[in-house]
Amino acid sequence: GSISEEDLLKAACSQNADLYEVAYRQAEEEFQKASRQVAALEEETVKALTGESQLDLSVVNGMLLKHRAKLEECQRAMEEAKAKKEAEAENNKAAQAQVKEMLTWVERYDKASVEAKHMIIAALVDRIEIGENYEVHIQFKVSAEQFIRQTA
Structure with missing residues (x-):
């Protein structure tokens, strides 16, 4: 059976996208929590x-320094998670574009004349071997990476 365009597009998209989204949301929540803690300590500093x-100013300032460092760490983690999420989204976009381009090639091949199909196969395939139990091994003239680079 053939695979639908939707299934091909889903397969092209990395499963990591969901993981990166969750990691980003968690990092963002940690950042918000740290931000609220720093704001509360700043408020407590004013009260001191x-x-x-009731707290001594030196105690509050010491806590504030620690929490500001944690806030900066959370911000870096959040920015890193966001960058990974965005990079993954770009990779998925590129993969989807490649799948769509491949589908147009399939469509063109299907509509081509028999002679054109033979020429296309001759240009791409070096050798076809059929082994025991009709096991087919196809040796291409170019690697998938070379083919993708040439068409990009």
């Missing part, structure tokens, strides 16, 4: 300065 806080 005005004498409204």
Whole structure:
């Protein structure tokens, strides 16, 4: 049976996209949490300065330094996760474009004359071997990578 265009496009898209999306959301949540903690400590610093806080100013400042460092770390992790997610989206977009281009080649091949089909096969295939149990081995003149690079 043949594979539908939708199935080919799904297969071309990396499963990593969902994982990168989840990782980004988690990193974003961690960043938001750290941001709220820093804001609360900054508020507590103001209270300590005005004498409204039970905590000592040096304790609050020490905690604030630690939490700001954590906030910066969370921001770097979030930016890294976002970059990976966006790179994966670009890779998926390129893979989908290649699948669509391949489908147009399939369509053109199907509509080609018998002579044109023979010429196409002769240009791409070096050798076809049929082994035991009708096992087919096709040796191409170009690798898939070379073929994709030439058509891109």
